[in-house]
Amino acid sequence: MQTLEPQIVMLPASTLRPYRGNARTHSKRQIRQIADSIQRFGFTNPVLISDDGEIIAGHGRVRAATELGMERVPTLKLSHLTPAERRAYVLADNKLALNAGWDIEILAIELQALVDVEFDVTLTGFSLAEVDLTLDRARDASPTAPDGPEDRQFEPPANPRTGRGDLWTLGRHHLLCGDAGQPQTSPSYWTAVWPT
DSSP: OOOOOEEEEEEEEEGBBTTOOOOOOOOOHHHHHHHHHHHHHHHHHEEETTTBBBBEEEEEHHHHHHHTSEEEEEEEEEETTOOHHHHHHHHHHHHHHHTTOOHHHHHHHHHHHHHTOOGGGGTTTTTHHHHHHHHHHHHHHTTTTTGGGGGGGOOOOOSSSOOOOOEEETEEEEEOOOOOOOTTOSSSEEEEEOOO
């Protein structure tokens, strides 16, 4: 039995047909992200198609290529798949990637390295807010991270005196003092105010 190795073939994007049962959606913003990635890194992941040109995987890449004015895209025919297998693979190609997780420490190191060389980290698909959040989470989880003011232990005063309406700051939390002598106007002496 002879085994043929798959060949990547450049085909006109206009000849490729989207699979009607593709349940994956792509926002205009995400198509723009894919287009930006193609411009920066090249078209590095071929579109997977059936023998008759139906897209199995790569709907977003084809739309992004069209937006960029690319006439031809790299394709790879999955001739060995039955119609049922193609249908299943359309789902598997998208869902299996979503099932993966992130090692936050390694992710933070990689993102920080890109930030340090002033690389446009949004080309990775992460928004700037996600990058900041990831770096903050990694910093907070690090046993060597320096303590900030919010990490200091609260030391109450020796003779605490407080009055109605006083605001106490305890780390990242604020406590608003009520009036314990007036239960009808304040159900509790302390009322937590979240978040800071």
